[in-house]
Amino acid sequence: MPERYLLPPDGTDLRSIDAYRKQGGYAAATRALREMTPEAVVEVVRESGLRGRGGAGFTTGQKWSFMPKPGGPKPSYLACNADESEPGTFKDRQIMERNPHLFLEGLVIGGYAIHARAAYVYIRGEYITAFRVLSDAIREARAAGLLGKGLFGSDREFDIHLMRGAGAYICGEETGMIESAEGRKGQPRKRPPFPAVSGLWSCPTTVNNVETVSHVPAIIMRGAAWFKTIGTPASTGNTLFGISGHVNRPGVYELPLGTPLREIIEVHAGGVRGGRALKAIIPGGVSMPVLSAAQADVAMDHDSLKQVGSLLGTGGIVVMDDTACMVRAAVVIARFFRHETCGQCTQCREGTSWLYKLLRRIEAGEGTLEDLRTIDSVGGYMEGQTICALSDAAAWAATGFLRRFRAEFEAHVHERRCPLPESFEP
Amino acid sequence: MSAVATGAPLLSAAVREAIAAEVTKYPQPRSALLIALHLIQGELGYVPLQAQREVAELLGIKPIEVREVVTFYPMYHEHSVGKRNIQVCVNIACALGGARHVVRGLEDRLGIAPGGRTPDGRYSLEEVQCLGSCGTAVCVQVNNEPYIENVKADGPDAANAIDELLKRIG
Numbered sequence: 001m002p003e004r005y006l007l008p009p010d011g012t013d014l015r016s017i018d019a020y021r022k023q024g025g026y027a028a029a030t031r032a033l034r035e036m037t038p039e040a041v042v043e044v045v046r047e048s049g050l051r052g053r054g055g056a057g058f059t060t061g062q063k064w065s066f067m068p069k070p071g072g073p074k075p076s077y078l079a080c081n082a083d084e085s086e087p088g089t090f091k092d093r094q095i096m097e098r099n100p101h102l103f104l105e106g107l108v109i110g111g112y113a114i115h116a117r118a119a120y121v122y123i124r125g126e127y128i129t130a131f132r133v134l135s136d137a138i139r140e141a142r143a144a145g146l147l148g149k150g151l152f153g154s155d156r157e158f159d160i161h162l163m164r165g166a167g168a169y170i171c172g173e174e175t176g177m178i179e180s181a182e183g184r185k186g187q188p189r190k191r192p193p194f195p196a197v198s199g200l201w202s203c204p205t206t207v208n209n210v211e212t213v214s215h216v217p218a219i220i221m222r223g224a225a226w227f228k229t230i231g232t233p234a235s236t237g238n239t240l241f242g243i244s245g246h247v248n249r250p251g252v253y254e255l256p257l258g259t260p261l262r263e264i265i266e267v268h269a270g271g272v273r274g275g276r277a278l279k280a281i282i283p284g285g286v287s288m289p290v291l292s293a294a295q296a297d298v299a300m301d302h303d304s305l306k307q308v309g310s311l312l313g314t315g316g317i318v319v320m321d322d323t324a325c326m327v328r329a330a331v332v333i334a335r336f337f338r339h340e341t342c343g344q345c346t347q348c349r350e351g352t353s354w355l356y357k358l359l360r361r362i363e364a365g366e367g368t369l370e371d372l373r374t375i376d377s378v379g380g381y382m383e384g385q386t387i388c389a390l391s392d393a394a395a396w397a398a399t400g401f402l403r404r405f406r407a408e409f410e411a412h413v414h415e416r417r418c419p420l421p422e423s424f425e426p
Numbered sequence: 427m428s429a430v431a432t433g434a435p436l437l438s439a440a441v442r443e444a445i446a447a448e449v450t451k452y453p454q455p456r457s458a459l460l461i462a463l464h465l466i467q468g469e470l471g472y473v474p475l476q477a478q479r480e481v482a483e484l485l486g487i488k489p490i491e492v493r494e495v496v497t498f499y500p501m502y503h504e505h506s507v508g509k510r511n512i513q514v515c516v517n518i519a520c521a522l523g524g525a526r527h528v529v530r531g532l533e534d535r536l537g538i539a540p541g542g543r544t545p546d547g548r549y550s551l552e553e554v555q556c557l558g559s560c561g562t563a564v565c566v567q568v569n570n571e572p573y574i575e576n577v578k579a580d581g582p583d584a585a586n587a588i589d590e591l592l593k594r595i596g
């Protein structure tokens with residue numbers, strides 16, 4: 001098993017500050033705040049090649065370098081994205097519930113690097129356990145002088161506050177999250193301006209995912225060169241792969257980026273349940289195009305997935321066996337996007353609704369070959385012309401299933417029913 | 427939203443205090459709105475119009491600005507729901523794991539469809555989107571409590587499974 005640094009070793013409870021410190025916790029923040037300049041922290045993170053784990057894979061060090069120098073007219077903020085709502089994704093919850101102080105330590109170092117006055121963590125409203133665990137951890141850290149005025153014996157002030165979402169997926173999109181954190185509907189903003197110029201309360205803001213900042217303590221302690229020995233040249237470090245669906249041992253596995261998909265399914269997740277045949281895999285949350293079983297040897301890193309026509313996304317892997325109807329899977333996902341569109345852009349509002357109706361009709365055995373063409377053309381209108389990427393994701397998901405499993409869609413049309421009697425129901 | 431608030435305020439002193447403490451964390455008071463609505467719903471079970479007016483006053487915004495938020499976010503209820511609001515995830519991992527059987531079992535047992543409430547006001551049923559618990563499908567959340575995971579309700583034991591589930595739900 002490769003070495004872990006995000007999830008606690010099996011059988012170890014790291015939730016209390018004492019347990020976390022006993023195994024070396026908060027040494028990285030101590031080093032960063034006492035011995036390094038903020039610029040040096042940004043540089044080592046840039047050098048490590050760390051890329052965001054929220055879905056888009058943007059280089060973290062570069063994102064941090066967009067933030068203004070201190071002394072400007074407005075304070076800077078770190079806004080941490082703990083909305084985790086991409087279907088198939090359940091990894092940030094593991095960090096927050098099982099290693100809360102690692103996450104807080106990452107926020108302290110990240111906040112220092114970008115000269116932030118405070119960090120605001122936007123946690124999806126359903127995650128009540130994560131909210132409680134983190135509230136306790138923050139209380140402990142404050143009492144220990146690791147947050148607040150003069151943290152780590154410095155002359156600085158930095159605190160971490162928890163915010164709660166309320167069930168809207170779109171609030172995971174970074175500008176939707178900012179709107180929501182300001183007490184409004186979570187409707188994404190047009191860019192520019194980007195958050196680094198005008199984010200939370202019109203102040204310079206960096207938005208980072210929970211897992212992203214949680215890599216930072218290890219990078220500070222062990223160096224950029226060490227981090228680059230894990231993973232591939234363009235996708236460095238471990239990551240948390242969540243695997244769910246038709247496998248024997250679903251769960252979250254901390255593994256190097258670039259681990260072959262087949263190894264994750266067969267070795268770590270114990271193979272397809274009931275010894276059935278593998279049929280389809282969504283590699284990185286439902287926004288990413290589906291793969292067929294023939295593509296299961298792909299390495300799970302940014303470049304390799306792009307080469308096979310998909311994306312790494314959140315690393316949330318959903319496995320489907322040969323009983324599963326691909327039209328039904330597409331229906332479930334289209335229903336989700338129809339429910340979650342914020343409605344600002346016409347292509348997205350109307351398009352998500354159309355895709356759902358068309359797919360539902362095909363699933364019911366009432367579709368035509370013309371409907372299949374319409375899915376492609378509606379998908380085309382939805383890509384690349386909206387305020388945020390939800391519209392693109394909805395289009396990729398639907399057209400991805402159609403492209404990879406066209407014969408099965410056509411069978412629904414010709415036979416006027418679902419040809420897979422044992423399939424799950426949508 | 428025309429009725430004039432009459433009589434005693436709906437929000438308790440404890441909730442008002444908790445909201446006031448939240449406000450101090452932000453440069454703008456209205457940033458406390460989402461958490462304030464959770465606090466209100468935790469106490470009242472839903473967020474009626476009068477509560478919306480009261481929280482608007484506490485945060486210095488208009489009642490309509492509160493209402494926009496209440497109606498945008500799926501977790502908030504403007505009208506009362508069952509004492510035990512049962513939310514079943516029907517997204518992809520849970521669908522693959524048999525969420526439809528769970529929903530159908532609850533529908534049959536409670537005699538209501540998703541969106542409905544039992545006549546005694548005890549239960550209501552909702553289909554929800556991914557809860558971030560895909561590895562332990564099917565995932566069910568009651569009110570805003572920690573999840574009930576690995577729920578299964580297919581095969582010959584389905585009726586028992588629903589009984590078990592309702593026992594856990596209480």
Ligand SMILES: Cc1cc2nc3c(=O)[nH]c(=O)nc-3n(C[C@H](O)[C@H](O)[C@H](O)COP(=O)(O)O)c2cc1C
Pocket residue numbers: 051052053054055056057058063081082083084085086169170171172173174175207208209210212213388389390
């Ligand atoms: C529709 C949509 C939903 C998103 N949901 C999330 C989410 O739940 N969590 C997350 O970290 N990023 C999410 N993102 C990505 C964020 O916009 C943003 O890229 C990310 O939080 C940046 O952090 P990172 O650079 O550390 O990855 C979403 C993006 C889109 C378009």
Ligand code: SF4
Pocket residue numbers: 170187188340341342343344345346348349386387388389390391
């Ligand atoms: S693309 Fe869709 S979700 Fe994104 S802003 Fe436009 S309407 Fe809203």
Ligand code: FES
Pocket residue numbers: 087088089515516517518519520521555556557558559560563565
């Ligand atoms: S799909 Fe049900 S919890 Fe993710």
